[in-house]
Amino acid sequence: MLKSLRSDILHEAESKDLKVIIIAAEGPVFSSGHDLKELTDVRGRDYHTEVFQTCSEVMMLIRNHPVPVIAMVNGLATAAGCQLVASCDIAVASDKSSFATPGVNIGLFCSTPAVALGRAVPRKVALEMLFTGEPISAQEAVRHGLISKVVPEGQLEEETMRIAKKIASLSRSVVALGKATFYKQLSQDLRAAYFLTSQAMVDNLALRDGQEGIEAFIQKRKPVWSH
Amino acid sequence: MLKSLRSDILHEAESKDLKVIIIAAEGPVFSSGHDLKELTDVRGRDYHTEVFQTCSEVMMLIRNHPVPVIAMVNGLATAAGCQLVASCDIAVASDKSSFATPGVNIGLFCSTPAVALGRAVPRKVALEMLFTGEPISAQEAVRHGLISKVVPEGQLEEETMRIAKKIASLSRSVVALGKATFYKQLSQDLRAAYFLTSQAMVDNLALRDGQEGIEAFIQKRKPVWSH
Amino acid sequence: MLKSLRSDILHEAESKDLKVIIIAAEGPVFSSGHDLKELTDVRGRDYHTEVFQTCSEVMMLIRNHPVPVIAMVNGLATAAGCQLVASCDIAVASDKSSFATPGVNIGLFCSTPAVALGRAVPRKVALEMLFTGEPISAQEAVRHGLISKVVPEGQLEEETMRIAKKIASLSRSVVALGKATFYKQLSQDLRAAYFLTSQAMVDNLALRDGQEGIEAFIQKRKPVWSH
Numbered sequence: 001m002l003k004s005l006r007s008d009i010l011h012e013a014e015s016k017d018l019k020v021i022i023i024a025a026e027g028p029v030f031s032s033g034h035d036l037k038e039l040t041d042v043r044g045r046d047y048h049t050e051v052f053q054t055c056s057e058v059m060m061l062i063r064n065h066p067v068p069v070i071a072m073v074n075g076l077a078t079a080a081g082c083q084l085v086a087s088c089d090i091a092v093a094s095d096k097s098s099f100a101t102p103g104v105n106i107g108l109f110c111s112t113p114a115v116a117l118g119r120a121v122p123r124k125v126a127l128e129m130l131f132t133g134e135p136i137s138a139q140e141a142v143r144h145g146l147i148s149k150v151v152p153e154g155q156l157e158e159e160t161m162r163i164a165k166k167i168a169s170l171s172r173s174v175v176a177l178g179k180a181t182f183y184k185q186l187s188q189d190l191r192a193a194y195f196l197t198s199q200a201m202v203d204n205l206a207l208r209d210g211q212e213g214i215e216a217f218i219q220k221r222k223p224v225w226s227h
Numbered sequence: 228m229l230k231s232l233r234s235d236i237l238h239e240a241e242s243k244d245l246k247v248i249i250i251a252a253e254g255p256v257f258s259s260g261h262d263l264k265e266l267t268d269v270r271g272r273d274y275h276t277e278v279f280q281t282c283s284e285v286m287m288l289i290r291n292h293p294v295p296v297i298a299m300v301n302g303l304a305t306a307a308g309c310q311l312v313a314s315c316d317i318a319v320a321s322d323k324s325s326f327a328t329p330g331v332n333i334g335l336f337c338s339t340p341a342v343a344l345g346r347a348v349p350r351k352v353a354l355e356m357l358f359t360g361e362p363i364s365a366q367e368a369v370r371h372g373l374i375s376k377v378v379p380e381g382q383l384e385e386e387t388m389r390i391a392k393k394i395a396s397l398s399r400s401v402v403a404l405g406k407a408t409f410y411k412q413l414s415q416d417l418r419a420a421y422f423l424t425s426q427a428m429v430d431n432l433a434l435r436d437g438q439e440g441i442e443a444f445i446q447k448r449k450p451v452w453s454h
Numbered sequence: 455m456l457k458s459l460r461s462d463i464l465h466e467a468e469s470k471d472l473k474v475i476i477i478a479a480e481g482p483v484f485s486s487g488h489d490l491k492e493l494t495d496v497r498g499r500d501y502h503t504e505v506f507q508t509c510s511e512v513m514m515l516i517r518n519h520p521v522p523v524i525a526m527v528n529g530l531a532t533a534a535g536c537q538l539v540a541s542c543d544i545a546v547a548s549d550k551s552s553f554a555t556p557g558v559n560i561g562l563f564c565s566t567p568a569v570a571l572g573r574a575v576p577r578k579v580a581l582e583m584l585f586t587g588e589p590i591s592a593q594e595a596v597r598h599g600l601i602s603k604v605v606p607e608g609q610l611e612e613e614t615m616r617i618a619k620k621i622a623s624l625s626r627s628v629v630a631l632g633k634a635t636f637y638k639q640l641s642q643d644l645r646a647a648y649f650l651t652s653q654a655m656v657d658n659l660a661l662r663d664g665q666e667g668i669e670a671f672i673q674k675r676k677p678v679w680s681h
Binding site for chain 2: 522543544545573574575597598599600601602603617620621624625628629631632633635636639640643644645647648649651652653654655656658659660661663664665666667668669670671672677679
């Protein structure tokens with residue numbers, strides 16, 4: 001599953017025609033994370049290591065991908081499934097969705113999910129989820145920043161597609177530069193972050209789409225992107 | 228008081244029978260922080276230094292403790308008392324509780340409380356509290372992540388005990404590994420954090436309780452922890 | 455505009471009479487950021503670099519300034535205008551205000567605004583604003599920590615002045631020490647942060663206003679600050 005997800009995420013990643021990725025699921029569960037049968041003793045330490053390295057790699061691929069990745073969640077997202085939601089750039093969920101890191105119940109603390117969760121929500125929210133394994137609702141998830149938006153189930157696809165189409169109407173090269181710069185500056189000190197992003201603004205202006213956008217705005221016409 | 232708190236927190240910290248700690252108070256004030264009579268000029272710089280070092284040590288003890296520490300708050304938590312709440316892993320408060328860092332009113336900026344506060348709530352929330360000294364309600368505190376949950380006063384003990392009993396029903400060794408790993412990865416960059424936590428997952432699986440939990444789940448029975 | 459803002463912020467910065475700064479605007483727009491005519495190709499790369507360096511410098515001046523800086527927002531704050539709000543220590547906004555980073559629409563990703571925005575709100579909130587360019591309301595802004603408080607338009611000045619007067623009634627030297635220490639410790643690891651702030655508390659106590667405040671409190675009288 002992780003390898004298939006990795007392969008799908010990498011599919012035509014560098015194509016100019018790819019503008020945005022939506023990760024969705026069928027059925028009442030978005031994702032419940034790892035298959036526990038892969039984590040029994042008999043599989044051995046090396047196999048376990050490979051499983052978690054592949055999982056971490058998929059999560060980092062999302063961040064390092066040139067286009068925005070949206071999670072469209074309709075149902076339960078637990079453990080590495082909750083981590084997947086937290087790792088996406090944007091997440092839209094139906095009001096019947098819920099989110100949990102229940103590993104502690106079966107003696108396997110959700111330490112890898114906690115990397116993404118702990119960077120998305122306040123510390124006390126993350127710790128209560130991790131220590132009790134209890135789920136939070138979509139309403140709580142949006143309030144604490146785990147997801148971007150919660151909508152009624154009937155509007156989930158419409159709202160997700162609206163956001164995706166908006167992003168797809170923008171310049172791919174501008175979005176890619178912006179995404180990469182955002183994550184890079186986030187952990188830097190303020191001075192370093194402003195130095196990096198000031199350069200990124202100047203580089204952005206030097207892109208063909210940077211000048212096209214500003215010219216179109218001044219000329220009061222729609223921009224024509226070359227991506 | 229700080230030394231007594233330190234001694235209580237360290238009491239049987241390594242005992243397998245200790246699963247969770249609750250910090251509570253009697254009376255209408257949870258804690259109003261330092262005794263100002265200890266901070267007058269006559270006590271001298273060395274004494275002041277010792278006071279704040281002991282305080283910081285207690286706060287770090289909570290984070291470094293193997294079991295989760297829960298603050299059960301019913302009333303006012305100010306200055307180092309607010310810091311204590313912010314420093315716990317989980318905090319449950321009654322709806323009549325409030326939280327403030329009012330040191331600035333008496334010419335002593337709450338700089339040590341700001342360490343815990345600034346890591347629990349958004350920057351602007353922390354700065355308004357620190358610059359004005361004005362209290363926030365329990366509702367505001369939960370919205371901004373300073374506390375985990377707010378309940379009516381009559382349900383405070385019940386809800387706190389429910390969470391504590393849930394944690395006490397889990398494997399101590401798994402929870403301890405998870406807690407230590409959570410705080411360690413939180414300040415790392417993403418790649419380092421995933422490397423660390425992937426190792427922690429594999430180590431967790433190698434714990435006796437790691438395998439017991441997964442076996443019990445697959446066999447559809449309750450796990451029997453050895454802690 | 456940026457140079458005028460810089461000059462105003464620096465004006466009598468070291469004067470004991472300056473206790474707090476309010477940044478406000480006239481008309482329906484708080485600030486819509488850079489003048490796009492300054493960012494066209496014809497101006498050239500060096501000029502663009504200077505624009506963004508000056509902008510970054512103004513934002514850092516706010517943080518490094520000895521007194522608290524409050525944004526009073528009544529209307530639209532976009533791009534570098536949104537960055538300005540996010541960069542202030544405190545921000546009070548009317549309920550008709552809104553906030554956006556719409557640069558992506560014109561092919562210029564709001565990478566410098568994202569430095570301040572990404573440190574004020576949860577990551578997913580920042581990314582949805584940056585990737586879609588769509589505005590958030592004042593209610594959403596306060597919920598996510600971008601602003602400190604939202605009030606009806608008719609109360610905006612009153613509430614902002616109430617906070618400013620409260621700050622102006624405090625010791626300038628204590629507030630300045632507290633502000634500088636807050637930002638310094640925020641990016642440190644916990645042990646370093648507590649070491650730094652414990653020293654700051656001791657230094658604060660050694661200030662004339664530190665002892666005056668505590669003595670006044672014990673003697674149940676109003677403190678008389680020397681700033």
